[in-house]
Amino acid sequence: MQTVGRTRTHFLIRAWTAFVVLAIYLPIACGALAGLSKGRYFAFPIRIFSTEWWGKTWDSFEIHVLVQNSVLIALIVTVLSVLFAFFGALAFARYPWKGRRAFQRLLLLPIFFPQPVLGLALLLWFNALGISPTWKTAVVAHLVWIVPVVTLVIAIQVFSFDPVLEEAASDLGASRLFTLRTVTLPILWPGIWSGALFAFLLSWGNFPLSLYTAGADSTIPKWLYSKMVAGYTPMVPALGTMSTLTAAALLLGGGLVRFLLRRRAELRAREG
């Protein structure tokens, strides 16, 4: 009796999960459809499909500037947040030190904080400092939120790491830098890579922080929002879909690299 009940429960859980996944991707599919329809205004069922709006979006100079801004911000945020988070993760998970629990809690606060409010607070702060907001201040804003996330991602990898390995290396006479390069980094690479991927993608898709802290500079999500509120064109769903596809490609490519990194580490462990 119990196995019958369990099979039925498991079936219901699978069905519910599939339903929720479909619901999650439904609006993304609607956007893709709207970007591919020919008319100026969206109507379903779509009568004529066309790549006209994709072409216009692709050729638009205004959009090129947006993409450049978004890529530049995301790249800088990725590099800086991995640097910050690597050491942050060691402090979070590796070393037993006095302030560790307080540090762990402080680190979570920006994640447990409404982003629009954080963006507005940063706007006030930049103003009080006499800094006028540009894409550079948006980088700072992104870092405040993304560094804690990346720190957690890397910290999970650090938790699975045995400090005895580092101690053994140093007992055998390796310098701190040599230990870092040959022991610590290779073990932590998968976590660092995931963290970098998270950093880029979270910055790429961030809307509330960019809205308030980028000043006159625009990013893709910010521009999309301004057109949603006033002046819809099918370029909005077209650009939204392009941005989503870019993120998906990065996630796939990044996942593949992570898989290869892990396999190489396993092979090396077997040989060693």
Place this chain on the structure above:
Amino acid sequence: MADNSLSAPAPKLSPGLRASLPVLVLLVAGFLAPLVTVAAYAFATPKSFDVFRSFTLQNFASIFDPSNSVWTSFVWALALAFACVAILLVVCYPIAFGLNKVFGKWSGLVSVLFVFPLFVSENVRLYGWVLFFIKNGVLDGALKWLGFSGGPELLYTPGITLFGMVYVYLPFMLFPMTLGIAMIPRDLVDAASDLGAGRFMIWREVELPLAMPGILIGALLTFVLAAGAVAEAKILGGQSVITITQDIEVAFTYAQNWPMGSALALILVLIVSGLALSAMARLDLDKILGKR
């Protein structure tokens, strides 16, 4: 020996503290300092910019003035956040359970499917729902095509605002909950079952208490984020509901009344951080994130 003399003062700082310094500096300069600025502005003369130079309670007096209707925004924001958490607890529990115990080797893929939307900005996803629910949109058009009289008018209501919040914050409930359920040791459930406990009893007496830290983090995170939400009410809700964050935004932008916006933000931050800190104090993060 030269090396030794250089590194001699360093051991005063423990390695952990030293490693935490870059992040600490970032958080002090980019998180605590802005909050202090907001707090300072909250006590400045209304509609002025003389922060740190004036001290007045006028902003709070006008917020708590019974003739001011701004309290409705607080009530809306907190009520919507509360409802959002309640719905997400029910929606996510079966999925989190499935990720741990049912999907097996597929759970990695399923997790990725739930993570990915986090990388698509929420306005794009919410706008997709507008295209779905709008007149002549996907739902309305499909129903007409099938011969019905058209879809229901759901857009621009408080209900759709709540729906948008549930949609956007789902991953923030799901993943902490999944980590929480992963903390339930299998043998304990088996033992309870061997001792004759029914399934509901096992769930209530064994599984739920053990998974509670993760569930609590998820509930807290979604509550905090939902209480500060604004895009859902604007894009899907068509401003049929004004949330508190929108009032703050208006004060900061169109109204150019930064002290008032700061006072509102300060109240919201106090509510939110009071909740966050009180719950966080009881959690053991090492255990939740999988320290051996």
